[in-house]
Amino acid sequence: MLASEFQPAASANLLSAALDRVSEAILFLDAEGRVHHANQAAVALLRRDLKDLIGADLDRLGLPAEQLRAMTKSEAEAPADAPHAAEAGDAGREMMLRHADGSRCRVRAIVRDLPSDHAPMHSLLLLRDVTSDVEMRERNALLTSVADRSNRAVIVTDHELKILYTNAAFCSIFGYSSAEVLGRQVETLLVGPCTDPATVERLKQCVEDDRGVEDDLMIYDKAGCEIWTTAHVKAHRNQRGKVKYLVGLLSDIRETKQLRSLQQLIMSSLASDIAIATIADQLCRRVEELAPDVVCSILHVDSGGRIHPLGGPSLPADYSSGLDGVAIGPDVGSCGTAAYLCEPVLARDIDSDPRWQPYKAGPLGAGLRACWSTPIQGKDGRVIGTFAFYFRECRGPSPWHEQIVAACVQLGALAIERQEVRSTISQVAYHDMLTGLPNRARIPSMIAEAINACPEGSHLAIAFLDADNFKDVNDTLGHAAGDEFLVAFANRLRAQIRPGDMLGRLGGDEFVIVLQNRDALEASLAAARITAALAMPLTIGKRQVPMSASMGLSLYPDNATDIETLIKQADGAMYKAKRAGRATYRFFSADIDKLAEERLMHSTALREAIASEALTLNYQPQICTRNGAIHGVEALARWHDPVLGEVSPSKFIPLAEECGLIEQIGVWSIKQACQQMASWRRAGLDIPCISVNLSPINFQNVNLAAVVAQILAANDLPAKMLMLEITEGVILNERATVIATMSELRNMGVGLSLDDFGTGYSSLSRLAQLPIHELKIDRSFMRDFENDQGTRAIVTAVVRVGQSLDVKVVAEGVETEPQRRLLAELGCDAMQGFLFARPMAAAAFSRWLLDYSAHRASLMLRQVGRALAQAAGVSEVSEGERLSPAAIAAAS
Structure with missing residues (x-):
């Protein structure tokens, strides 16, 4: 065989191999798209014998022939010099290969036309399994x-902390x-001036130690x-233990953990009755931890529109104290202006901001260049404070700052409103609501303060005053006139005392x-x-x-020291002055023992009155606000002595206690009231x-409950028909x-009512612990x-307290229709007073x-x-016209 004859065959074999x-x-493939030759990889991929492949049409092999022909046509029609044509063709096209057994796989196909000298082979098809x-x-x-x-x-x-992948949340957050x-x-991308280096190092160390860390x-x-x-x-x-990748999960906790911990801190302090100054200090310090680039401040705005610092531990002390008492206005820095306008105020540059000119020295001296203040509003919409951020550079707040402030403004409102409520309660507890003077609960500590301030060798005098003939004013002109009298009496006393003196009302017509x-x-x-000032009518x-x-x-320390x-x-x-003819004064002296004798005489007369049942009970009705029905009746002790005349309960009750x-x-x-109640029940x-x-x-x-039970049984009365009224002094009794x-x-079913609420011993913290059924608002x-x-707000608060404690609220001293209407609107349960009836025998x-x-x-x-009548179309029913029981039932 000639070499020229051997070489093509050998080349073909080598190529096939x-x-x-x-x-x-x-x-x-030939020009008709039939297989002319295939390699072993094609045999394996198509799952056919080579002899079955040769001459087979592509459709018979499970390949989409139309797609392949389209690929060939598109490549043939593309200009030879089209940019990237070769690259596009090299990419191939993915398609589905269906095997004879029904299984399928994904292949990538590339089609190439062969030069014409390769006839009968027309094109080359390359397939790769890409499943x-x-x-x-x-x-x-x-x-x-x-x-x-x-x-x-x-x-x-x-492992070098170069970023390989981030998700959509990363892009959204950052x-x-x-x-x-x-x-x-990572560090150059995310770490900034306030990032804690110690935390970063701790994270790295935990990664090195192969410990997951958060x-x-x-x-x-x-x-x-x-x-x-x-x-x-x-x-x-x-596999060798070397760090290949680091995966980090970052949770944005601005609105969750940090703010929630801040809220929990402040709410816990509020629940623990911590002073507002301490709460404000805690709030500011915690905020400055969350936002290290700010200095925080909280101011209180009083009802008169003046600001008072509550918290600002990082501000200069002299600057904060200088703000105390400053009136809010349209040009009073950021805080005073925010409170005045009731909207946030930003001063990006304190030095040049016209609103800051009178006040800028303090913050600028502390390196603070900008201030953003937000008003704190109470539930009634009134501005009660401001929450401010000071910045060390000329700038405005970030979104993070805005979220902090949104949370802190609410916390500040809770703290300030709680303080205002506490002040109101304190006012009720330690000040007389009629005159505004310190009351019986406050007077002892008031005297103690005066004694402590008394210089060595000095004296002070305690004056005890009782208004003459006050009962006559009350009985003749009514309680409203009596109240007006007491207010005028207190004002005259105020006008006569000098600075440093103290004035208080013990109760009734008694003052100290x-x-x-x-x-x-x-x-x-x-x-x-x-005495002379009081003499004018x-x-x-x-x-x-x-x-x-x-x-x-009486004189301190001459007469006594306690x-x-x-x-x-x-x-x-x-009492010695009263016996001297009233409208005068007397000093305590040794002959006061005679007064004690006289008081003994009074107590003897009272004892005889009790023994001879000379005391009487008068009765005053209590009316349900909702429907006008009888809520109950109050039994009031009265004492008329043949010698002393009509003795006020405000006189003989304290005497009886002494x-x-x-x-x-x-x-x-209790006996008299229950007997009378039984009599009324028998009368229907x-x-x-x-x-x-x-x-x-x-x-x-300790036997009171047993005595009450015996009296109820003797009169065949259920326990719920008896209500025992307790004076507020019981709140102070911790026995x-x-x-x-x-x-x-209460377990017996006897009702307990807190009488004369707010007159001297009120304590809401103890009120919730008492087993009472009823709360009486003092007249x-x-x-x-x-x-x-102000008075209406306090009465509203008392009614709401009663509602929250699920106890009835009864208002005493109701004398006018507007008072009745307002109490009805507030939801007060019952009322009593001259508007309905005076106390009577x-x-x-019974007749009433x-x-x-x-x-x-x-x-x-x-x-x-x-x-x-309206239903029947009758325009009017005469006053004397009577309706039959059937008609009444139908109307019902």
Whole structure:
């Protein structure tokens, strides 16, 4: 054989052998698209014998022939010089290969036309199985989709901390696109001036130690704004244990952990009754931890529109103190202006801002260049404070700052409103609501303060005053006139005392004055001046009312050194002045023992009155606000002595307490009231319950509940028909016996009512712990109730307290229709007062109740009649027209 004949055959064999070693499937096609030759990889991929492949059409082999022909045509039609034509063709096209057994796989096909000198082979088809590649690609796409749906930022780096991957949440939180971060160092991208280096090092060390770690870290976004995150970092190592990748999960905790911890801190402090200054300090310090580039400040705005620093631990002390008392206005820095305008105010440059010119020296001296202040509003919309951020550079707040302030403004409002409520409660607890003077609860500490301030060798005088003939004013002109009298009396006393002196109201018509640095002569001159000032008559309405006072004085330290004794001595001297003809004053002296004898005489007379049942009970109705029905009736003790005349309960009740007679009066009152109640029930009068006043001393008797049970049983009365009224002094009594007695009575079903609420011993912290059924608003609250917003706000608060404690609220001293209407609007449960009836004897009350019930029934019938008349088309029903029972039933 010639070499020229051997070479083509040998070349063909070599080429076939070479093609069989190629991993990709190769098929040579003729012009009709039939297989002319195939390598072993094609045999394996197409799952056919070589003899079956030769001459086979592509459709028979499970390949999409139309797609392949289209690929060939598009390549043939493409200009030879088209840019990137070769590259596009090299990429091939993915398509589905269907095997004879029904299975399928994904292949990438590339078609190439062969030169014409290769005839009969027309084109070359290369196939590569890409099933695993497609699955991997789809799996990666799924993982990317899942990562992009997470609200946690995902970041993957190599061992040198160069970023390889970030998800959509990362781009959203930090403001970068994926292209901007790929290949960049994490630290140069995210770490900023306030990022804690120790936390960063701790994260790195935990990664080196192959420990997953989670820590809070402040990092920065593309705009340079601070973002608090919780960073969880985990290392992925190769088979040799070397770190290959680092995966970090970053959670934005600005609105979760950090702000929630801030809220929990402040709410815990509020619940613990911590002082507002301490709470404000805690709030500012915690905020400055969350935002290290700010200095925080909280101001209180009082009802007069003046600001008072509450918190600002990082501000200069002299600057903060200089703000105290400054009035808000349109040009008062950032805080004063924000409070005035009721909107946030930003001063980007304090030095040049015109609103800051009178005040800028303080912050500029401390290196503070900008200030952003937000008003704090109460529930009623009133601005009650401001929350401010000071910056060390000329700038405005970041979104993170705005979120902090949004949370802190609410916390500040809670703290300030709580403080205002506490101040109101303190005002109620320690100040007389009628005159605004310190009350019985405050006077002892007031005297103690005066004694502590008294220089060595100096004196002070305690003056005890009792208004003469005050009962006559009350009984003749009514309680409103009596209140007006007491207010005018207090104002005259205020006008006569000098700075440093103290004035208080013990209750009723009794007042105390502390005259500082006065010896006997100076105290005498002051007493004479006060007596003269009170001598001028007072005009109430169109009537002139005489005004005077009996005054007793005791001297510290000449007469006594303890407060209780000083008050008692002054009280005794006051009775001496009354016996001297009133409208005068007397000093305590040794002959005060005679006064004690007289008081003994009074106590003897009271004892005899109790023994002979000379005391009587008067009855005053209580009316349901909702429907006008009888809520109950209060039994009021009265004493008329043949010699002493009509003695006010405000006189003989304290005397009975001093003389140890109060328990007898209490038990007698319960017996009389229950007997009367039983009598009314037998007469068919429907009265839900009867209230009896008791002294706190009664509740110190461990047998009180048993005595009450015996009286109820003797009169065949259910326990719920008896209500025992407790004076507020019981709140101060911490004896276990008192609380146990009250609880025993309540368990029996006997009602307990807190009487004269707010007159001297109010304590809301103790109120919630008492087993009471009813809360009575003292009649002193009714003065100016119709017009005074402050009084109305306090009455509203008392009603809301009753509602929150689920106890009935009864208002005393209701004398006008507007008062009744306002109390009804507030939801007060019941009312009593001269508007409905004065206290009266039992027989008179029976007649009143029958008349009242008949009047109510008549009104109801007329209302039904009018309704039926309207329904029947009758324009009017005559006053005397009567409706049949059937008609009334139909109307019902």
